[in-house]
Amino acid sequence: MSYRARHIADAQRQQKPIVVRADQPTALGTLVAAWLDAEQVRHIAEDTINLRKRTVRLFIEWAGERGVSDARHVTAAVLQRYQRWLYHQYRDRTDKPLSVRGQHTRLANVRTFFSWAVKHRHLDANPAADLELPRPSKHLPRCILTRSEVAAILAQPDITTAKGLRDRAMLEVLYNTGIRRTELVNLTLDTIERERGLLMIRDGKGRKDRFVPIGVSALAWLDRYVFDTRPTLVVEPDDGHVFLNVSGERFGRCGLGFEIRAYIEAAGITKRGSCHLFRHAFATHLLEAGCDVRYIQEMLGHSNLETTAIYTNVSAQAMKRVHALFHPAEQRGQLVLQDGQAAASRPPEDC
Numbered sequence: 001m002s003y004r005a006r007h008i009a010d011a012q013r014q015q016k017p018i019v020v021r022a023d024q025p026t027a028l029g030t031l032v033a034a035w036l037d038a039e040q041v042r043h044i045a046e047d048t049i050n051l052r053k054r055t056v057r058l059f060i061e062w063a064g065e066r067g068v069s070d071a072r073h074v075t076a077a078v079l080q081r082y083q084r085w086l087y088h089q090y091r092d093r094t095d096k097p098l099s100v101r102g103q104h105t106r107l108a109n110v111r112t113f114f115s116w117a118v119k120h121r122h123l124d125a126n127p128a129a130d131l132e133l134p135r136p137s138k139h140l141p142r143c144i145l146t147r148s149e150v151a152a153i154l155a156q157p158d159i160t161t162a163k164g165l166r167d168r169a170m171l172e173v174l175y176n177t178g179i180r181r182t183e184l185v186n187l188t189l190d191t192i193e194r195e196r197g198l199l200m201i202r203d204g205k206g207r208k209d210r211f212v213p214i215g216v217s218a219l220a221w222l223d224r225y226v227f228d229t230r231p232t233l234v235v236e237p238d239d240g241h242v243f244l245n246v247s248g249e250r251f252g253r254c255g256l257g258f259e260i261r262a263y264i265e266a267a268g269i270t271k272r273g274s275c276h277l278f279r280h281a282f283a284t285h286l287l288e289a290g291c292d293v294r295y296i297q298e299m300l301g302h303s304n305l306e307t308t309a310i311y312t313n314v315s316a317q318a319m320k321r322v323h324a325l326f327h328p329a330e331q332r333g334q335l336v337l338q339d340g341q342a343a344a345s346r347p348p349e350d351c
Contacts, residue, residue, distance in 0.1 A: 018057055026071050026122065028060045035116050045207060047182070055106040056113050071117060074127050083107060083131070101136040108133055143271035145281040150175055152267040162229045163246070167259060169225035170243055173199075174260070174275055176218035178282030178300055180205065181275035185251050187242040189226070194219065204301045212299050283311045 019029040111128040118126040158164035191200040198211045235248030261274040297308040
């Protein structure tokens with residue numbers, strides 16, 4: 001299945017409704033719908049709600065196939081069976097077993113749902129109270145673009161066309177700022193602070209606002225698109241979003257991913273991913289150049305420094321510099337090398 005087809009299939013699964021039974025207030029579908037509505041009232045991010053809906057719906061469907069449709073009939077043993085099914089039998093859209101992280105996400109959201117149901121007295125006891133979640137491994141980013149690969153991708157758009165100029169501006173902003181795909185999609189014209197060289201990211205992950213610096217080169221490409229190309233794409237009424245698709249509307253996240261992926265493949269790069277590859281490259285290249293990881297944390301919008309610290313493990317060049325600077329054997333090697341060069345440069349003594 002192609003990259004685009006997989007994401008379309010994901011979107012279709014996400015749109016599948018949860019059946020609500022008004023005559024059965026403790027039915028799983030009815031309670032889950034009430035839980036998701038309560039999450040919206042709490043102003044939880046839409047993406048988070050969609051993820052919870054998608055993952056908990058899988059449990060509803062699994063339980064229904066086994067004759068369990070009422071939340072009161074869900075026991076700890078039922079949840080343990082579900083956990084074993086996720087591990088042994090569940091297969092994703094590519095017929096592969098579910099990753100440990102995928103199992104953790106699905107079970108954690110089911111546990112969160114039952115905690116809510118007990119807290120709000122829809123159920124008397126929480127069957128998921130003792131559910132032990134699988135421990136996900138802490139993997140490093142597997143695909144990091146090199147500087148030459150980034151340059152090759154940036155050279156792909158045909159900047160003599162409106163689409164190509166728009167896409168070059170998007171690529172430049174992604175690499176220069178390290179912002180997330182959703183944050184690029186949500187950029188509006190009033191978030192560009194040209195005099196200060198900043199972009200304001202509104203409602204980033206965790207509903208947090210932050211400023212990120214944008215370099216002179218990327219800002220020049222962005223302005224060239226905004227003033228020369230965007231007016232030819234916009235359809236009134238203009239909602240102010242910076243990057244518009246061919247219909248004059250704000251990009252969807254998947255649509256943006258397809259565009260970026262096409263340029264990566266056109267550059268002959270087989271590394272998996274699209275927009276997030278530039279985020280990884282941004283952080284890694286800054287770290288290799290000597291940037292303090294705490295500044296990178298702020299620019300990426302990470303609430304926890306441990307999240308940013310993964311880039312200290314993938315930055316091989318930075319580790320090589322530190323190793324060469326501080327390891328005693330390397331220091332001795334430099335002295336030997338210098339002595340050898342000095343000896344080679346001295347004129348031979350007369351016999």
